[in-house]
Amino acid sequence: MGDYDLSRMGWQQFEHMLQALAKAELGNGVRPFGAGRDGQRDATFNGAVNFPRGSGPKWNGYGVIQMKYKHKVASTTEGWHWFLEEARKEVRGWLAKKRVGDRTPKYLLFATNVVLSGTKSTGGRDQFDRYMESAATELELDGWYVWDYDEIRTMLDQHTAIRQRYFELIVTGDFLLKLDEFFSAATALEIEHLVGHAVSELVNRQWVRTGDSGYKDSSKVRLADIAIDLPCDVEWAEGDPTDRDRTMTAESVIRMGDDNLSNGMGGGAKAAVVVGGPGQGKSTISQVIAHGYRVAFLADTDVSRHGATAVRAYEDLAARLKDAGIPTPERRRWPFVVELAKAGTSIATTNAPFSLLSYIAESIIVAGRSAEPAALLEWMRSWPVCLVLDGLDEIPNARDRTRLMDAVRTLVSDLNAAGVDLFVVATTRPQGYRGEFREAIPCTQLDLLDFTEEEALNYSDALTRLRSADDPDLAQQVSERLIEAVHARVTQRLMTTPLQVTIMTALAEEAVDLPSDRFELFDRYYRVIYDREVAKSEAFAELKSLRPHVDHLHEQAGLKLQARSEKAGNSDAALTKNEIARILRRRLNRTAGYDEGESDSLADTLMKLSTERLVMLVSRRAPKYQFEVRSLQEYMAARALTEGDEQTVLDNLLALVPSSHWRNTWLLAAGRVLKRQEHLIDKLIDLVATYDSKRADTPLALIGAGLAGDLYVDNLAIEFPGIRRRLLESAVTQFADTTLSVPRSLSELLSIALRQPTKEVTIVLEALHELSRENSSSLATLVLSENKSGMSDLAKQSRTTLTEGRTYVKPALRSGQSSIDALATELGQVVEQVPEGILLLEEIRSADPRMLGESQLVVSVDLWTVLEREPARRALAKAVGRAVKKDPAAAALGRLLLRHYASRVPQGQRFLA
Incomplete structure (x- = not known):
C-alpha cells in the first residue's frame, strides 16, 4: 500500500480529489459541488450506486458525500476526536433541516484525511458507528460510512489516473524515489529527465548579467549573492504615480501561483505579466521567481546525486531567497523559462503552425537528448507548472509576434483542456506592449517601480x-x-x-566623476570596462592603441544587432566571429589607412585576444557574439546613429521616431547629441515637435508627441529649461486623446511636470484647459474632472475650467464588436473608390472583437498586411478624424491601430548594408 501525505494539499484539493475518487468508486451518478455554500453537500448521488463493495445490498437512493479535512493532526486520537465532532455537527444540521421539512439524505458518506483507529469499542471507527446508529433512526438513514486516511490510501492505489493527477500534492519524501509507484517505467524515466533539466537550469542560470567583466576581479556575480525582490505596482491604477501602493514583485507573483489553476478547479491558467523599462530588472526578477520554484521543486529530492556544484547552487540560492524575504512557493511548480527572442527566431523558420509545447520539449536537452512532447504533457498533467515567457519586447517583428501569441493562446487552451495546473509569468517592456497576453490568458499586470x-x-x-x-x-x-x-x-x-x-x-x-545623464552613465561605464580590459596583461596592450577602432566595432555591432533583431526570424540576433573581423578590417583598411595585409593582421590579433569576450561583446554561443545586456547594445547603437555629418544624424533619427523597438536607442542618441553635438539639439527638438504635423497618417496618432513625452520623462536637457519647455509643449498634446483612462506614461508626465518651475506648470494647465474646450471626451477633461479637489495648481485649474460649463463626457463603454462596427462605419464614409481602404474596411469588419480593444490589441497578419499600404492608413486617419467628437471610443481604437502599425514597422534595415 502506498504512503501518501494528505495533510498539505489543502481542503480544496482534498475535496476535488475525493470527488474524483467518489465518481470512480460509486459511478458517474455522483454530482460534485464547487467551493462555496453547498447546503452540507460536497457531492451527491441519487439512485443505485456500486457501494458498499462486496456481496451485501447496495445503496439505492439519495445520498450525500461530505468531506472533512484537517490541515495539521497532532496525533491519531486528536484526529478522530476532531472528526467525530465534525460528524456530529453535520448530523445536527441535517436533523434541523428534517424538522422544517427540507429534503434529507437516505445515505451519508463522509471522507476525511485523518486516521480512524480500529481499536475495538474505544477506537475512532467504532465510536463513529456507535454515534451514527443512535442518529440513524431520527434522521431515517438507510446507511452511512466513512472513508478515512487508510481507505483513501487504498483507493489511490487502485485508481492510477487519480493518483497521478494529484502526484505533487500527495507524494512523500523524495518524489524521484516514488516515480515507479505512480508511473510506468518509460514515463518515470522521462520525468527523471525533466528533473535533471531543472537542476541544470539551477546551475546554468545562477549568474547576473552585468554586461562586462565588470569589476576589478574577474568573477561573475551570482544571483545567490545579490538576488533581491523588486518594487512594483499590481494592476496599476489611475492617479499620481507617487501615491501608488508599493508591493514586491516576486512575493506577489509567487502568492498568485499558490492557487490551484487547473481547469475545473481553479478556473484555468492565469498569468502575471511583469512590465518594466530598460535595466529595471524584469528578466532578472523572472529568473529569481523561476529559481524560487526550482528550490521548492527540488526541496525533498537528493540534489547531491547531481554533484557538488548543484548542491552549492541549490543551498546558496535557497538561503539567499530566504534572506531576501522571497517566500517559498506552496505549490512546488516545475518551472521552465522560454527566452522569447530565441522562440521568435524559431517561429520564422517555418510557415507551419508553431507549437510552443514541442519547442519546450525540444529545448529540454539532458544527456544529449531532448524530451518527448507526449511525455512532457503527461508530466504537466501530474505536476503544476510555472512557464516563464521572458522578453516579449524582444520580438519587434509584427508577424513573428502575432504568430507567437497564437502559439501561446493554443498552448494555454490545450493545457487547460488537459487539466494542467498552469501559471505563466511573462515579461516585457512597456514600449509597444498592447496587452497581447490578456487575450491569450487571464492576466494580472505588475509594473516595476523605480x-x-x-x-x-x-x-x-x-x-x-x-x-x-x-x-x-x-x-x-x-x-x-x-x-x-x-x-x-x-x-x-x-x-x-x-x-x-x-x-x-x-x-x-x-x-571617476559620476555622470549626470543616462548616456553619460553608459559611456563612462564603457570606458571603465575598456580600461580594465587593457590593464589585464601586456597581451592586451594593443587594445589601448587601437581604441578608436574597437570603439567603432562596438558601435557598428550595436547598430547591426539592433537592426537585425528587428527582422523576421532574427529576434535573437548575433554576429559571427567572421562578421566582427570584417567590420574591423574594413575600418582599419578604409578609414585608418592600413594596407590590406596590416589590417588583416591587426584584426586577427584583436580577435585572438579573447575567445570569450571583446570588452562588451560576449560569446555565449560560440562562435557568435552578442551584448549580454540589451541596454548596452542600444547605447552602442545610439553612438553609431549619431556619428557622421549633421544631416546624416538627423535623417537617421527621423526614420526611427515611431519605432518602439528603437525608442530606448533614440533617447540615448538624443543624450549624446546634447553632450557631443550641442549645436544640433535645436534641430533635433524641431524634428520631434513638428513630426505629427508633417505626416498625413500620424497627426491623430500623436507619435511625435509621445516621443517628446518620453524625452521629457527621461530628463533630457535637465540643465536647459528652454528645451524642457519645448518638449513639454509637444508632449501635452497627447491629452487630446479619447481613451477611457489616463495611460501610465501620461500620468507620469503629468506628475513630473507639475513638480517643476512655474513656467512648466503653466504649460500643462493651459494645455489641459484648451484641449478640454476642444473635446469634452478628451483625456484633458478627464484629468481635470478627476483632480478638482484640494488646493494644488491642478485642482484650481480644474475648478476654473469646469465651472465654465464643461463636464467630462466619458466615451461610450462598448463591447469590442460595437467599437469595431463604429470605426467601420466611419471608415466606410471615407474609403470611396480607394481599393486599399475597402480592403481595410473588410479586415476591420471581420476582426475578432477580443483582439481589438483598449486594454489589448492583437493585430492579425491579414490586417497588418493591409495596414502596410499607405492609402489604407490615410483612410483610417480620416475616419479617426471624423470620429473624434462623434464617437470617441471608435476614434480611440483607430488611433491605437495607427500607433501600433507605426511602432512596429521595421526601420533599421538601412543600417545593415
Whole structure:
C-alpha cells in the first residue's frame, strides 16, 4: 500500500480529489459541488450506486458525500476526536433541516484525511458507528460510512489516473524515489529527465548579467549573492504615480501561483505579466521567481546525486531567497523559462503552425537528448507548472509576434483542456506592449517601480560588500560616494534601476566623476570596462592603441544587432566571429589607412585576444557574439546613429521616431547629441515637435508627441529649461486623446511636470484647459474632472475650467464588436473608390472583437498586411478624424491601430548594408 501525505494539499484539493475518487468508486451518478455554500453537500448521488463493495445490498437512493479535512493532526486520537465532532455537527444540521421539512439524505458518506483507529469499542471507527446508529433512526438513514486516511490510501492505489493527477500534492519524501509507484517505467524515466533539466537550469542560470567583466576581479556575480525582490505596482491604477501602493514583485507573483489553476478547479491558467523599462530588472526578477520554484521543486529530492556544484547552487540560492524575504512557493511548480527572442527566431523558420509545447520539449536537452512532447504533457498533467515567457519586447517583428501569441493562446487552451495546473509569468517592456497576453490568458499586470533612495543604497551596499570584501576602506569610500549621489539632484535619477545602481557602483569604485545623464552613465561605464580590459596583461596592450577602432566595432555591432533583431526570424540576433573581423578590417583598411595585409593582421590579433569576450561583446554561443545586456547594445547603437555629418544624424533619427523597438536607442542618441553635438539639439527638438504635423497618417496618432513625452520623462536637457519647455509643449498634446483612462506614461508626465518651475506648470494647465474646450471626451477633461479637489495648481485649474460649463463626457463603454462596427462605419464614409481602404474596411469588419480593444490589441497578419499600404492608413486617419467628437471610443481604437502599425514597422534595415 502506498504512503501518501494528505495533510498539505489543502481542503480544496482534498475535496476535488475525493470527488474524483467518489465518481470512480460509486459511478458517474455522483454530482460534485464547487467551493462555496453547498447546503452540507460536497457531492451527491441519487439512485443505485456500486457501494458498499462486496456481496451485501447496495445503496439505492439519495445520498450525500461530505468531506472533512484537517490541515495539521497532532496525533491519531486528536484526529478522530476532531472528526467525530465534525460528524456530529453535520448530523445536527441535517436533523434541523428534517424538522422544517427540507429534503434529507437516505445515505451519508463522509471522507476525511485523518486516521480512524480500529481499536475495538474505544477506537475512532467504532465510536463513529456507535454515534451514527443512535442518529440513524431520527434522521431515517438507510446507511452511512466513512472513508478515512487508510481507505483513501487504498483507493489511490487502485485508481492510477487519480493518483497521478494529484502526484505533487500527495507524494512523500523524495518524489524521484516514488516515480515507479505512480508511473510506468518509460514515463518515470522521462520525468527523471525533466528533473535533471531543472537542476541544470539551477546551475546554468545562477549568474547576473552585468554586461562586462565588470569589476576589478574577474568573477561573475551570482544571483545567490545579490538576488533581491523588486518594487512594483499590481494592476496599476489611475492617479499620481507617487501615491501608488508599493508591493514586491516576486512575493506577489509567487502568492498568485499558490492557487490551484487547473481547469475545473481553479478556473484555468492565469498569468502575471511583469512590465518594466530598460535595466529595471524584469528578466532578472523572472529568473529569481523561476529559481524560487526550482528550490521548492527540488526541496525533498537528493540534489547531491547531481554533484557538488548543484548542491552549492541549490543551498546558496535557497538561503539567499530566504534572506531576501522571497517566500517559498506552496505549490512546488516545475518551472521552465522560454527566452522569447530565441522562440521568435524559431517561429520564422517555418510557415507551419508553431507549437510552443514541442519547442519546450525540444529545448529540454539532458544527456544529449531532448524530451518527448507526449511525455512532457503527461508530466504537466501530474505536476503544476510555472512557464516563464521572458522578453516579449524582444520580438519587434509584427508577424513573428502575432504568430507567437497564437502559439501561446493554443498552448494555454490545450493545457487547460488537459487539466494542467498552469501559471505563466511573462515579461516585457512597456514600449509597444498592447496587452497581447490578456487575450491569450487571464492576466494580472505588475509594473516595476523605480528604486527609492533606501532601496538603491541597500542594493549598492550589497554589491559593494560582495566586490570589496577584502578592502573595507574602498567599500566605505564607495558607500559614501553613492550616498552623496543618491541625494544629489543631478545624479539621484541615475540610481533608480538595478542596472543603473550596478553601473554607478562600478564607477564609484574607480573614483571617476559620476555622470549626470543616462548616456553619460553608459559611456563612462564603457570606458571603465575598456580600461580594465587593457590593464589585464601586456597581451592586451594593443587594445589601448587601437581604441578608436574597437570603439567603432562596438558601435557598428550595436547598430547591426539592433537592426537585425528587428527582422523576421532574427529576434535573437548575433554576429559571427567572421562578421566582427570584417567590420574591423574594413575600418582599419578604409578609414585608418592600413594596407590590406596590416589590417588583416591587426584584426586577427584583436580577435585572438579573447575567445570569450571583446570588452562588451560576449560569446555565449560560440562562435557568435552578442551584448549580454540589451541596454548596452542600444547605447552602442545610439553612438553609431549619431556619428557622421549633421544631416546624416538627423535623417537617421527621423526614420526611427515611431519605432518602439528603437525608442530606448533614440533617447540615448538624443543624450549624446546634447553632450557631443550641442549645436544640433535645436534641430533635433524641431524634428520631434513638428513630426505629427508633417505626416498625413500620424497627426491623430500623436507619435511625435509621445516621443517628446518620453524625452521629457527621461530628463533630457535637465540643465536647459528652454528645451524642457519645448518638449513639454509637444508632449501635452497627447491629452487630446479619447481613451477611457489616463495611460501610465501620461500620468507620469503629468506628475513630473507639475513638480517643476512655474513656467512648466503653466504649460500643462493651459494645455489641459484648451484641449478640454476642444473635446469634452478628451483625456484633458478627464484629468481635470478627476483632480478638482484640494488646493494644488491642478485642482484650481480644474475648478476654473469646469465651472465654465464643461463636464467630462466619458466615451461610450462598448463591447469590442460595437467599437469595431463604429470605426467601420466611419471608415466606410471615407474609403470611396480607394481599393486599399475597402480592403481595410473588410479586415476591420471581420476582426475578432477580443483582439481589438483598449486594454489589448492583437493585430492579425491579414490586417497588418493591409495596414502596410499607405492609402489604407490615410483612410483610417480620416475616419479617426471624423470620429473624434462623434464617437470617441471608435476614434480611440483607430488611433491605437495607427500607433501600433507605426511602432512596429521595421526601420533599421538601412543600417545593415
